[in-house]
Amino acid sequence: MHDHHEHNELQDAVERLKQSGVRITPQRFAVLEFLVNAKSHPTADEIYKALEGKFPNMSVATVYNNLRVFREIGLVKELTYGDASSRFDYATSKHYHVICESCGKIVDFHYPTLDEVESLAEKVTGFSISHHRMEIYGICPDCKVTH
Amino acid sequence: MHDHHEHNELQDAVERLKQSGVRITPQRFAVLEFLVNAKSHPTADEIYKALEGKFPNMSVATVYNNLRVFREIGLVKELTYGDASSRFDYATSKHYHVICESCGKIVDFHYPTLDEVESLAEKVTGFSISHHRMEIYGICPDCKVTH
């Protein structure tokens, strides 16, 4: 069961999709629902596998297509880490990610957004800055114990 | 011609390789030299193509192999941006990167390293933090004019 908060997030997300003229298909809804309720930051393949039971004929391209739609609208953020698969994060509030270098676990980390960095970069480089990304790497408590 | 500063950097890099027990082959030296003198942040393929003239038989695997060696020693940083190719940055001083969302240009940006962020993340998450990465995105002056 989902709590009230998540329920509203899902409804809000559906509304934003509708307002953007995007159809709410069963597959699309399922991908969105999975992301909103996900505590982790799943890969496209993880989403695909999780929905296999419900949609045995769903194509992996459908997952990617919908993730792209969500990303373009700004509902979802794509986290890219080199050659490994991208991970997808339902964009609730602005936060950063702390990543375990041993097991790959990703933990949300709230920190005041670094506006100062952006404005300085704008001054120094002449770019029109739109956003930044930051990730913090280390070893998580579980892995510290294990090793 | 390279200026005095670059010359020393190349020498220093070769020294560090030797001290790590890494052989200095012609191909390896050429990749290293290209990186040290590169003003940009080349991809593996760009390095490969740039050295085609000097080493017509060089394999692209050699470029990747050497980049991995350099990275493991800490001479070079690998910049990963999702599904596009990695870019490689000869690690001189610590700095961040400002990336143009239109043309892909990467500009170095010096900013005091965000120690505060790391220490707070350590406190909040319980991770042992080793490092962080940050990139700033926007539109470069050239692309602003063009469009």
Add this chain to the structure above:
DNA sequence: TAAACTAATTATAAGGATTATAAAGTAATA
């Protein structure tokens, strides 16, 4: 220096993630 050993390079194949394509299906609109 010659022989033996180890590392590096080459050429090629294979892998994995993502995207492109075309056909079929489904929803929206007139």
Add this chain to the structure above:
DNA sequence: TATTACTTTATAATCCTTATAATTAGTTTA
């Protein structure tokens, strides 16, 4: 209902990167 546009599916293709095996080249030891 007919038309249109969007979406899904199935499959192939693409691109970046790594693995493999054979060859070459550098290093060390006798």
